[in-house]
Amino acid sequence: MIGKLGSLDFWRVVYRSFFFQSTWNYERMMNLGYCFCLLPFVKRVALDEEGRKKIVLRNMRFFNSNPYLSSFLVGVSLNFEEKNFNSKTGVDFKKLERLKRRLSESLAVIGDQLLWARILPLTAFIGFTVSFIWGILGPVLFFLIFNFVQIYVRFKGVVLGYREGENAVRKLDFKKFNKIAEYLFGFGAFLSGFVFVMIPVSQSYKNMPELIVFALSAVVMFFFLRLKITVPVSLVVLIFAGIFTGAIIY
Amino acid sequence: MEWNLLLFCLIGGVVCVDTDTFLQSMLSQPLIACTFVGLLFDNITLGLTVGMLMQLPFLAEIPVGGRNMSFGNLGAYVASGLAIFFSEKINGSQNIILIAAILWGTAISYITSPLLKYRRNFNLVLVRKADQAVKRGRLSEISLYQYCGVMAAFIFGVVYCWIFFEGGERFIIYVMYKIPAQMENKLVLIKPILLGAGIGAMMYGFINKKSFTLAGIGVVAGAAFFLLKSYF
Numbered sequence: 457m458i459g460k461l462g463s464l465d466f467w468r469v470v471y472r473s474f475f476f477q478s479t480w481n482y483e484r485m486m487n488l489g490y491c492f493c494l495l496p497f498v499k500r501v502a503l504d505e506e507g508r509k510k511i512v513l514r515n516m517r518f519f520n521s522n523p524y525l526s527s528f529l530v531g532v533s534l535n536f537e538e539k540n541f542n543s544k545t546g547v548d549f550k551k552l553e554r555l556k557r558r559l560s561e562s563l564a565v566i567g568d569q570l571l572w573a574r575i576l577p578l579t580a581f582i583g584f585t586v587s588f589i590w591g592i593l594g595p596v597l598f599f600l601i602f603n604f605v606q607i608y609v610r611f612k613g614v615v616l617g618y619r620e621g622e623n624a625v626r627k628l629d630f631k632k633f634n635k636i637a638e639y640l641f642g643f644g645a646f647l648s649g650f651v652f653v654m655i656p657v658s659q660s661y662k663n664m665p666e667l668i669v670f671a672l673s674a675v676v677m678f679f680f681l682r683l684k685i686t687v688p689v690s691l692v693v694l695i696f697a698g699i700f701t702g703a704i705i706y
Numbered sequence: 707m708e709w710n711l712l713l714f715c716l717i718g719g720v721v722c723v724d725t726d727t728f729l730q731s732m733l734s735q736p737l738i739a740c741t742f743v744g745l746l747f748d749n750i751t752l753g754l755t756v757g758m759l760m761q762l763p764f765l766a767e768i769p770v771g772g773r774n775m776s777f778g779n780l781g782a783y784v785a786s787g788l789a790i791f792f793s794e795k796i797n798g799s800q801n802i803i804l805i806a807a808i809l810w811g812t813a814i815s816y817i818t819s820p821l822l823k824y825r826r827n828f829n830l831v832l833v834r835k836a837d838q839a840v841k842r843g844r845l846s847e848i849s850l851y852q853y854c855g856v857m858a859a860f861i862f863g864v865v866y867c868w869i870f871f872e873g874g875e876r877f878i879i880y881v882m883y884k885i886p887a888q889m890e891n892k893l894v895l896i897k898p899i900l901l902g903a904g905i906g907a908m909m910y911g912f913i914n915k916k917s918f919t920l921a922g923i924g925v926v927a928g929a930a931f932f933l934l935k936s937y938f
Contacts, residue, residue, distance in 0.1 A: 477727055488833050492852045512840050512845055573911065581908055583737050584761055645921040646921065648905065648909050648912050649925040650925070651905060655901050673903050677905075678909045678910050680906075691763055692813075698899040699805070706894070
């Protein structure tokens with residue numbers, strides 16, 4: 457073995473993990489992105505061309521998970537490949553396949569729940585709220601907070617996956633993830649209420665129609681989404697309703 | 707800076723890439739992308755306004771797995787470009803321009819959703835080529851195909867941006883021709899409606915039976931905060 461992976465190598469994986477979805481396809485989804493993350497390390501864990509080809513082919517199979525948390529699985533794969541290189545008897549790669557399948561599903565659920573459904577809307581909402589008060593600072597804050605979280609998650613994921621290997625699943629505290637998601641959900645609800653009051657006040661809606669239209673469109677949008685009506689259709693309906701209401705009132 | 711369609715379309719390519727292909731740093735989100743367009747073409751207030759109006763509603767759709775969803779990012783980006791472009795040229799029809807640009811942006815978000823299928827099918831061609839390269843022992847070609855995926859998304863983004871901007875220009879001219887200028891004052895409800903829709907989308911994402919009390923506390927806290935602020 458040439459040597460254990462250092463922090464520079466982990467950052468290389470983090471950089472490559474940004475490409476996870478570059479060739480997303482309906483057949484094998486993120487398979488090429490996953491393989492691309494492992495590529496720089498293939499030379500270190502296989503000395504001959506046939507061995508390298510085997511590793512790549514092993515990782516070209518179907519893979520789909522959350523793009524932010526997938527670096528964790530790349531870490532686990534690196535651990536297995538390194539162990540395989542060091543051991544005389546080899547490693548049971550069926551175990552890795554099972555682990556990958558199980559973890560990719562769990563990580564997809566956690567990642568979608570935590571990053572797509574909680575952290576992204578919440579950071580955007582914070583940015584939106586700040587924009588009302590300090591203008592351009594809102595988008596800057598949104599960008600900084602979200603990227604701090606996503607880079608932390610990617611880096612921490614690959615380090616943890618690589619260090620723990622097949623024990624990685626035990627190190628993942630799913631209850632903790634659920635708890636964080638719950639807190640974020642609560643904070644999002646609080647912020648929704650706060651901004652619901654803040655907008656009419658800061659926009660100084662002095663006349664009643666604007667205030668009523670604002671509150672009504674919030675309620676209507678809420679119910680449209682609950683009825684599974686898509687966002688563009690809901691928006692078009694609300695905009696036309698606003699045009700007609702304006703034409704009648706003013 | 708004066709309006710530059712080429713620069714606008716190139717940044718549109720970056721928006722398309724950041725949306726779902728590379729980085730996903732949220733540079734492509736309406737709040738950031740539209741503000742950037744405003745900053746670049748000297749109308750930051752309008753850029754930020756379009757960004758704020760179009761940011762929240764589209765957060766209600768989560769890009770889970772291979773789901774085909776409406777992409778508000780490119781739509782909002784083109785809408786902000788159109789609004790800035792026309793507000794530079796025409797005075798006094800701000801609300802008409804804003805409504806037409808946002809309607810066009812919303813339509814784009816709807817149209818680009820099925821178009822995503824073509825890009826993903828193109829990605830499959832790249833994956834098949836990568837398979838063949840691996841069989842021949844050319845492992846480094848995987849990186850090449852991966853970068854090709856990013857490049858393809860960029861080119862798609864530039865082309866979409868150009869087509870939708872040109873189409874949007876005609877659409878807004880048509881709308882302005884059809885809607886009399888006296889209507890301008892009757893369209894003041896557009897901002898409260900879109901802001902309300904945004905809050906509605908957030909409520910949909912964050913409010914359920916469990917968190918309803920917290921939303922109520924938020925309303926009370928907001929009211930108390932602004933009462934105190936006006937008092938002092």
